[in-house]
Amino acid sequence: MPSAGILVIGNEILSGKITDTNSPYLCRELRGLGIDVARILTIPDELAVIANEVRALSDGYDHVFTSGGIGPTHDDLTMEGVAQAFGRAVAKSGTIAARIERAQGHAPNASQLKMAMIPKGAQLIDAGDLWFPVVVVENVHIFPGIPELLRKKFESIRGRFRGVPVLLKRVFVKRRESDIAEILNALLGEFPELMLGSYPKIGEEAFHVLLTLESRDAGYLQRALDALLRELPADAIHRVE
Amino acid sequence: MPSAGILVIGNEILSGKITDTNSPYLCRELRGLGIDVARILTIPDELAVIANEVRALSDGYDHVFTSGGIGPTHDDLTMEGVAQAFGRAVAKSGTIAARIERAQGHAPNASQLKMAMIPKGAQLIDAGDLWFPVVVVENVHIFPGIPELLRKKFESIRGRFRGVPVLLKRVFVKRRESDIAEILNALLGEFPELMLGSYPKIGEEAFHVLLTLESRDAGYLQRALDALLRELPADAIHRVE
Numbered sequence: 001m002p003s004a005g006i007l008v009i010g011n012e013i014l015s016g017k018i019t020d021t022n023s024p025y026l027c028r029e030l031r032g033l034g035i036d037v038a039r040i041l042t043i044p045d046e047l048a049v050i051a052n053e054v055r056a057l058s059d060g061y062d063h064v065f066t067s068g069g070i071g072p073t074h075d076d077l078t079m080e081g082v083a084q085a086f087g088r089a090v091a092k093s094g095t096i097a098a099r100i101e102r103a104q105g106h107a108p109n110a111s112q113l114k115m116a117m118i119p120k121g122a123q124l125i126d127a128g129d130l131w132f133p134v135v136v137v138e139n140v141h142i143f144p145g146i147p148e149l150l151r152k153k154f155e156s157i158r159g160r161f162r163g164v165p166v167l168l169k170r171v172f173v174k175r176r177e178s179d180i181a182e183i184l185n186a187l188l189g190e191f192p193e194l195m196l197g198s199y200p201k202i203g204e205e206a207f208h209v210l211l212t213l214e215s216r217d218a219g220y221l222q223r224a225l226d227a228l229l230r231e232l233p234a235d236a237i238h239r240v241e
Numbered sequence: 242m243p244s245a246g247i248l249v250i251g252n253e254i255l256s257g258k259i260t261d262t263n264s265p266y267l268c269r270e271l272r273g274l275g276i277d278v279a280r281i282l283t284i285p286d287e288l289a290v291i292a293n294e295v296r297a298l299s300d301g302y303d304h305v306f307t308s309g310g311i312g313p314t315h316d317d318l319t320m321e322g323v324a325q326a327f328g329r330a331v332a333k334s335g336t337i338a339a340r341i342e343r344a345q346g347h348a349p350n351a352s353q354l355k356m357a358m359i360p361k362g363a364q365l366i367d368a369g370d371l372w373f374p375v376v377v378v379e380n381v382h383i384f385p386g387i388p389e390l391l392r393k394k395f396e397s398i399r400g401r402f403r404g405v406p407v408l409l410k411r412v413f414v415k416r417r418e419s420d421i422a423e424i425l426n427a428l429l430g431e432f433p434e435l436m437l438g439s440y441p442k443i444g445e446e447a448f449h450v451l452l453t454l455e456s457r458d459a460g461y462l463q464r465a466l467d468a469l470l471r472e473l474p475a476d477a478i479h480r481v482e
Contacts, residue, residue: 012438014278015407016269017453023283028257037255040283042264072419073439074426111422148443166256178313181352185315197253198314202389212258 001163001216002035005057008042009050009069009078010145022067022143022150029154034163034216035063045069050081058085058140063161065154068145070135072111082137083119090117095124099131127156164216166195169225172207172238176200180209183231191224193217207238242404242457243276246298249283250291250310250319251386263308263384263391270395275404275457276304286310291322299326299381304402306395309386311376313352323378324360331358336365340372368397405457407436410466413448413479417441421450424472432465434458448479 006026012018023040030037038061043049050069057064069078083090096116100108108116115132118124124133134153135142141157143150173180177200188196195214201207213228215221229237247267253259264281271278279302284290291310298305310319324331337357341349349357356373359365365374375394376383382398384391414421418441429437436455442448454469456462470478 008281011436012440012453014268014281015455016265016272016278017409017438018440019265024257024260027255031257037257038285040249040255040281042281044279071439071441072422074422074429075438109419109423111419114422115419146441146443168258178350178352178356181313181315181355182350188315195252197258197316198312199253199259200312200387202387212253214256 002062002161003038003060004030004035004063004065005038005061006040007050007053007057007064007066008040009045009066009081010042011044011075013042013068014044020067021147022145025147025151026065026067026154029158030161032165033158033161034165035161036163045075045077047077047081047084050077051084054082054085054140058138062139064140065143066140067143067150070115070142070144072114076114078142079118079135082140082142085140086119086138088120088137091120092116093118093122093124096132103131125157127153130156166214166216167218167221169213169221170241171211171213171225171228171232172240173209173211173232173236174207174238175209175233175236177209180232180236183228184211186231187224187228190227191220193220194224243303243402244279244301245271245276245304245306246279246302247281248291248294248298248305248307249281250286250307250322251283252285252316254283254309255285261308262388263386266388266392267306267308267395270399271402273406274399274402275406276402277404286316286318288318288322288325291318292325295323295326295381299379303380305381306384307381308384308391311356311383311385313355317355319383320359320376323381323383326381327360327379329361329378332361333357334359334363334365337373344372366398368394371397407455407457408459408462410454410462411482412452412454412466412469412473413481414450414452414473414477415448415479416450416474416477418450421473421477424469425452427472428465428469431468432461434461435465 006023013020027037069076093116100112118135119137123136127134197212199210247264249261254261268278310317334357341353359376360378364377368375438453440451
């Protein structure tokens with residue numbers, strides 16, 4: 001299956017001033033598309049760190065998505081970092097510069113021109129009604145940190161990503177985790193390809209553990225679910241979804 | 242200043258089923274204590290990946306905090322991963338096993354005993370009224386993924402971490418980022434140690450950009466703020482906090 005790495009760039013996340021909602025969004029969307037997110041990494045606005053980590057993620061996974069660090073100010077270093085990751089220079093994109101000029105009716109100032117500086121040879125993909133395109137270098141898709149813009153941009157290019165979606169069943173259990181752990185181990189013995197998660201819930205009255213069963217194979221998933229429900233005591237099952 | 246790395250362990254985060262609220266919490270708390278969080282990494286429940294990344298974070302930063310992957314089920318691999326990171330074995334902790342037995346009034350079953358298996362030589366730190374202590378190996382603090390428990394545990398050991406807190410001023414600006422970028426660059430020229438963030442806001446009526454000025458030196462911060470307020474057009478300032 002296609003794999004992905006997410007790189008969140010921004011001091012504001014690490015300092016706790018802003019909560020990253022972009023990586024949870026991307027995880028949900030990519031899951032729906034059948035892409036396996038293998039890691040999420042959040043790093044500061046530092047050029048060398050960005051370059052190193054972009055390169056490592058690009059080498060490690062099929063798709064890379066960056067969030068943050070594009071814009072006109074001093075702390076916007078993503079374009080330069082991605083360029084450096086691949087040994088490229090940044091250069092002015094005539095397309096983007098012209099769009100900035102058209103959008104505001106006069107020539108861009110120096111800070112606005114900074115936003116037209118992108119890695120050489122980058123691919124530009126138009127994103128709906130946004131004047132700034134998605135910039136793609138190798139397998140790295142560069143997104144802004146502003147959640148509204150990131151979502152619009154992802155929506156506009158989601159058709160480029162396609163795996164086999166993972167199917168999910170959820171079983172809510174009225175037992176403690178340690179009381180059913182042996183049943184889960186036996187289930188995995190029988191269904192080694194099953195993705196099985198076990199999550200205790202605190203403060204829930206009706207159940208203590210949420211089990212998630214996942215597979216890309218509907219028949220396999222159903223057989224595993226049937227086997228689990230046979231093994232669990234009937235009065236331990238709160239509900240199945 | 243002391244630095245920290247946060248390692249979030251869990252397929253449920255990467256698959257988008259659960260949103261990680263632990264790393265935002267730790268970022269805020271550590272910021273308040275004056276500890277610089279240098280990176281957050283989210284990885285799957287895979288033993289070798291956990292071991293490698295624990296080791297890398299432990300080598301790179303003063304403190305490491307892990308979230309998730311401790312418990313009685315098959316997907317709880319953090320203890321073994323941390324042990325492997327430092328070339329240690331896991332061994333049964335008599336202390337933890339005795340507590341499990343006392344808490345439930347009879348001998349632990351095999352799954353519960355799994356929770357007593359911790360890296361050899363680990364330090365145990367009692368956490369308030371929780372029966373399971375914080376387990377510390379070298380500079381790695383092992384926390385559970387359940388947010389309520391993680392918070393209780395962090396609260397109980399926060400006295401161990403102390404840097405010089407970062408002071409923050411916020412300026413809400415009624416200009417676009419590209420219109421003030423030159424002023425920000427000049428400010429950083431004059432105050433190179435200033436931590437300066439610039440965050441455009443979409444959908445805000447009263448301002449367009451939030452500027453954050455930060456320093457551990459109150460006098461330096463005030464001088465930088467004064468200089469910024471002198472340079473910004475008076476009608477561009479929405480408010481200062």
